[in-house]
Amino acid sequence: MNAEVAIIKTAAETALAQAFSQARGRLPGDDAIAKQRAAAFDVFAKAGLPHRRIEDWKYTDLRALMREAKPLAAPPDAAAKARAKTAGALLGDVETRRLVFVDGAFVPELSDVAGLEPGLAVGSLAEALSNGAPTLASHLGKLAPASDAAVALNTALMGDGAVIRIAAGATIERPIHLLFVASDKPAATFTRSLVVVEKGARAMLIESHEGPAGSDYQVNAALEIFVGDEAHVDHVKIIGEGADALHVSTLAAAIGARARFNAFTFTAGGAVVRNQLFLKFDGEDTVAGIRGATLIKGRQHADTTLVADHVARGCQSREMFKTVLDGEAHGVFQGRIIVRPHAQKTDAKMMTRALLLSERAEADNKPELEIFADDVQCGHGATAGALDDDLKFYLMARGIPRPEAEALLIRAFVGEAIEGIEHAGLREALMDAVVAWLEAR
Amino acid sequence: MSLLEIENLHVEIDGKPILKGLDLTVNAGEVHAIMGPNGSGKSTLAYVLAGKADYTPTAGEVRFDGKNIFDMTPDERASAGLFLAFQYPLEIPGVATMTFLRTALNAQRKKRGEAELSTPEFLKKVREVAAKLGIEQEMLRRAVNVGFSGGEKKRNEVLQMALFEPRLAVLDETDSGLDIDALRIVSEGVNRLRSKERAFVVITHYQRLLNYIVPDVVHVLSKGRIVKTGGKELALELEARGYAEYQEEVPA
Numbered sequence: 001m002n003a004e005v006a007i008i009k010t011a012a013e014t015a016l017a018q019a020f021s022q023a024r025g026r027l028p029g030d031d032a033i034a035k036q037r038a039a040a041f042d043v044f045a046k047a048g049l050p051h052r053r054i055e056d057w058k059y060t061d062l063r064a065l066m067r068e069a070k071p072l073a074a075p076p077d078a079a080a081k082a083r084a085k086t087a088g089a090l091l092g093d094v095e096t097r098r099l100v101f102v103d104g105a106f107v108p109e110l111s112d113v114a115g116l117e118p119g120l121a122v123g124s125l126a127e128a129l130s131n132g133a134p135t136l137a138s139h140l141g142k143l144a145p146a147s148d149a150a151v152a153l154n155t156a157l158m159g160d161g162a163v164i165r166i167a168a169g170a171t172i173e174r175p176i177h178l179l180f181v182a183s184d185k186p187a188a189t190f191t192r193s194l195v196v197v198e199k200g201a202r203a204m205l206i207e208s209h210e211g212p213a214g215s216d217y218q219v220n221a222a223l224e225i226f227v228g229d230e231a232h233v234d235h236v237k238i239i240g241e242g243a244d245a246l247h248v249s250t251l252a253a254a255i256g257a258r259a260r261f262n263a264f265t266f267t268a269g270g271a272v273v274r275n276q277l278f279l280k281f282d283g284e285d286t287v288a289g290i291r292g293a294t295l296i297k298g299r300q301h302a303d304t305t306l307v308a309d310h311v312a313r314g315c316q317s318r319e320m321f322k323t324v325l326d327g328e329a330h331g332v333f334q335g336r337i338i339v340r341p342h343a344q345k346t347d348a349k350m351m352t353r354a355l356l357l358s359e360r361a362e363a364d365n366k367p368e369l370e371i372f373a374d375d376v377q378c379g380h381g382a383t384a385g386a387l388d389d390d391l392k393f394y395l396m397a398r399g400i401p402r403p404e405a406e407a408l409l410i411r412a413f414v415g416e417a418i419e420g421i422e423h424a425g426l427r428e429a430l431m432d433a434v435v436a437w438l439e440a441r
Numbered sequence: 442m443s444l445l446e447i448e449n450l451h452v453e454i455d456g457k458p459i460l461k462g463l464d465l466t467v468n469a470g471e472v473h474a475i476m477g478p479n480g481s482g483k484s485t486l487a488y489v490l491a492g493k494a495d496y497t498p499t500a501g502e503v504r505f506d507g508k509n510i511f512d513m514t515p516d517e518r519a520s521a522g523l524f525l526a527f528q529y530p531l532e533i534p535g536v537a538t539m540t541f542l543r544t545a546l547n548a549q550r551k552k553r554g555e556a557e558l559s560t561p562e563f564l565k566k567v568r569e570v571a572a573k574l575g576i577e578q579e580m581l582r583r584a585v586n587v588g589f590s591g592g593e594k595k596r597n598e599v600l601q602m603a604l605f606e607p608r609l610a611v612l613d614e615t616d617s618g619l620d621i622d623a624l625r626i627v628s629e630g631v632n633r634l635r636s637k638e639r640a641f642v643v644i645t646h647y648q649r650l651l652n653y654i655v656p657d658v659v660h661v662l663s664k665g666r667i668v669k670t671g672g673k674e675l676a677l678e679l680e681a682r683g684y685a686e687y688q689e690e691v692p693a
Contacts, residue, residue: 389494394531397491398541398601399519399549408544412535412584 013048015069017041019188020156023072027159028129036141040155043146050149059332059364060303062149065272066246070218072157073103073187080183081107087181087210090240090433094425096177096206097122103182104189105160119170119201125161125192135165139194143224143252145278150248154222158192161221164205168198168228175204175423180221182211182245188218199228199256204423208238210269211245221249229256229283234422235263238430241270243298250276257283257312264421265292265304266430268437273302281308281315281343288317291421293414293430295437296329303332308350310343319350322417324410325361326441336368339376346376354384355413357406357441407438442507444469444609444640450501452482452489452665459485461665462501465642467609472641474651474676477662478684483644484528486662487613491525492518505609519545520552522608526598526615533585538597541585542567546604570603574630592623599630610634611642616650628653648680663687 009017020041027037049066050057076084084102099122100110106124113122128136144151162178178193197203205225211217219241227233241247247270255261265275279290288308296302308317323331333352354363367380387409395405414434421427445467452460459482467473477483489496490503492515503510510518533541547557558566571581574596586594595615602610612631616624631641631654643654651659651673659675660667661684668687669675 391531391533393491393493393515394527394533395541395545396515397493397519397525397527398545399516399552399605400545401516401548401552402514404544404548405516408536408541409533412533415535 010049010063012066012069016153017045019069019072023157027157028126030132032137033129037156040146040152043152044149044156047149056148056305056334059334060272060274060301062248062274065301066218070186070188070216072159073105073185073189075105076102076107076183080185081110083183084110084181088177088179088208090208090238090429091177091206091426092429092432094175094423094429096175098177098179099162101160101178101180101191103185103187104180104191106162117170117172117174119167120172121165122176123163125163125194126159128163133163135163135194135196139196139224139226140192141224143226143254143278143280144222144250145252148250148276150220150274150276151222151250154190154192154220154250157190157220158222159190161191161193162195163193164195166197166201166203169200171202172204175206175426177206177208180207180209180219182215182217182219182242184212184215186215186217189220191221193221193223195223195225197225197227197231197233200230201228202232204234204236206236206238206426208240209247209249210240211242213243215242216244216246216271217242219245219247219249223249223251225251225253227253227255227259227261230258231256232260233262236421236426237263237265237275239265239267239269239273239275241273243269243271245270246272248274248276250278252278254280254282255286255288257285259283259286261286261288262420262422263290264417266433267292267294267296267302267304268433270302271300273300275302275304277304277306279306279308281310281317282312284312285314286312286316288315289420290317290319291417292321293417293434294321294323294331295414295434296324296331297326297441299328301330301332303334305332305334307336307338308348309338309340310346310348311340313343314345315343316347317349319348320417320420321352322414323354323363324357324414325354325363326357328358328360330361331363333364334366335380336370337378337380339371339373339378341372344373344375346373346378348376348378350380352380352382353413355410356384356386407435410438411435443467444506445642446502446504448502450489450503451499452485453497453499454485454495458499459665460489463662463666465660465667467640467642469608469640470637471658472635472643472654472656474643474645474656474659475662476645476648476659476676476679478688479646481662482665483662484613487525487528487611487644490518490523490611491515516548517552519605520549524602524605524607524610526602526610526612528613528615528617530586530594530598532587534587536585538581538583538585539567542581542601542604545601549605567604570600573633574600574603575626576600591618592620595619595623595627596630599627603630603634606634608638609640609642611644613644614646615643616645616647624650625653648676651676661687
């Protein structure tokens with residue numbers, strides 16, 4: 001045997017191993033699930049927390065950023081549930097069907113589970129795991145990359161989440177809102193959700209994450225979405241965690257033929273955020289818009305890592321990510337577009353732009369194209385810079401004071417990405433959130 | 442007291458002197474034309490009045506309505522009634538023209554202690570002004586100057602001027618890039634605003650604009666100083682004879 005260097009575990013890695021060994025007996029699911037959990041934990045244990053020498057985590061050294069692992073969250077008490085009633089304020093008056101999770105556990109009494117539209121089925125993952133729901137065997141873990149450390153940990157420790165199925169041809173008008181709220185107990189939650197949208201169905205899914213400032217809680221959330229042929233799915237994720245939280249979330253989607261898929265991530269909260277998107281274009285002639293807006297300040301760190309994998313021919317994808325950085329914030333964008341040999345006529349364009357409001361802020365952009373087909377149109381662009389002084393002067397020369405002039409330009413900057421959201425109410429709510437961020441700057 | 446008083450103004454850009462002792466006095470109700478060859482400092486004068494960074498005054502004084510303008514930020518100058526029509530109006534992607542106009546107008550009004558306009562009041566005002574300048578509503582819905590032709594951008598500058606009703610408007614080569622129809626529309630827009638309370642400084646390279654906007658006083662700017670001042674006939678003289686003699690006879 002080669003003289004391999006023994007892996008020295010960090011305190012966080014040791015704590016995670018202990019948490020898993022203590023919890024594995026009571027985590028929901030049958031033997032098959034238990035095996036899946038064990039295998040996933042092995043993947044994690046072998047590699048440990050990802051660090052800067054792992055290319056995909058180069059700019060987000062989780063081993064350094066995650067000093068300790070918090071204990072698994074206990075079921076929420078009445079007080080925590082009561083506080084969660086005021087959650088979701090960012091959405092304003094957008095009418096949604098709420099599915100509320102407090103400290104990672106589904107809370108039916110806070111959720112809108114009655115009067116489901118025809119074709120819509122919702123439930124909790126913990127329940128589905130305990131009942132051995134057949135959807136799980138056929139779908140769970142099929143999309144999220146098992147080799148990713150965050151996904152592996154999620155699979156090993158997943159406690160609850162949403163399981164949603166939308167029947168073929170159904171149109172669900174009211175957006176479904178998965179609302180994840182952390183209580184003031186600094187704990188770790190591992191939520192896993194599964195959404196299956198069948199052929200020709202239409203749905204909008206909002207996923208929001210929030211919690212109190214002053215609590216260094218940890219969130220690991222994963223969502224797998226199956227988008228059937230000719231389906232139309234919008235996904236909007238709002239990362240509004242408390243100022244001291246660590247948030248790692250993963251969206252993994254497989255998109256069928258002639259479908260429409262839009263994903264948007266709005267990031268403003270959290271001390272450390274890693275937002276992962278793994279999208280696979282499995283069917284022909286699908287149109288997708290993958291966008292995001294991140295506004296961070298102070299010492300916040302936010303990483304968006306995207307893999308758009310074009311497997312089938314004729315798909316169009318547009319990726320646009322805007323990041324505004326103030327203070328000593330650190331923004332990361334890694335975007336990889338893969339075009340497989342059969343994915344001829346792929347049209348993929350990725351644009352990422354960072355706006356630096358402070359000289360101490362840092363933006364890292366890593367766009368990559370891996371193209372194995374010869375008849376494609378692919379491109380990417382990346383820029384990073386300060387606000388344009390000439391534009392600022394033009395606005396000021398019209399009587400607009402400097403802070404307002406800057407706010408107008410910053411709003412326009414992120415607005416270009418937010419504009420891509422089809423739901424008007426949500427667009428407005430997010431623009432309001434941008435204004436609020438600017439006012440608190 | 443004159444509306445604008447410039448005394449012995451020296452201005453540098455990146456350490457390079459551009460204006461070298463410029464004197465100019467403009468009274469309310471007057472239209473002054475400033476003509477001069479390329480590089481004489483015409484645009485520098487416009488920018489330094491509006492307050493652009495990197496245009497550093499090193500000597501002299503500029504008083505607007507008796508106040509030292511170097512104590513005022515660009516937005517304060519605008520709110521006090523100073524307007525610059527840009528030679529190259531900027532494109533601002535993502536900011537709708539209407540939002541821009543309203544934000545600017547209300548910021549100025551707020552600074553002056555006037556009530557902000559309500560949405561209906563504002564819309565009425567913009568529509569009136571736009572109609573006179575032949576500006577379509579569709580243009581106002583677009584982002585500021587984005588996708589506008591050269592003529593549309595200049596008309597948009599005049600629209601802003603008409604909307605803000607400044608006390609002093611500095612027009613920096615507003616005629617450049619305009620065809621004859623656009624020139625007429627823009628000039629009519631300016632002429633409608635002429636009044637006893639308002640003054641104009643019209644910066645131009647060519648006499649053509651001054652057929653439409655007839656000045657009271659014409660100045661020749663060369664190598665950073667005003668080298669000759671006369672009536673409107675001076676513009677015709679310059680058109681006929683060019684700037685050569687002024688470029689040569691300026692004392693160092």
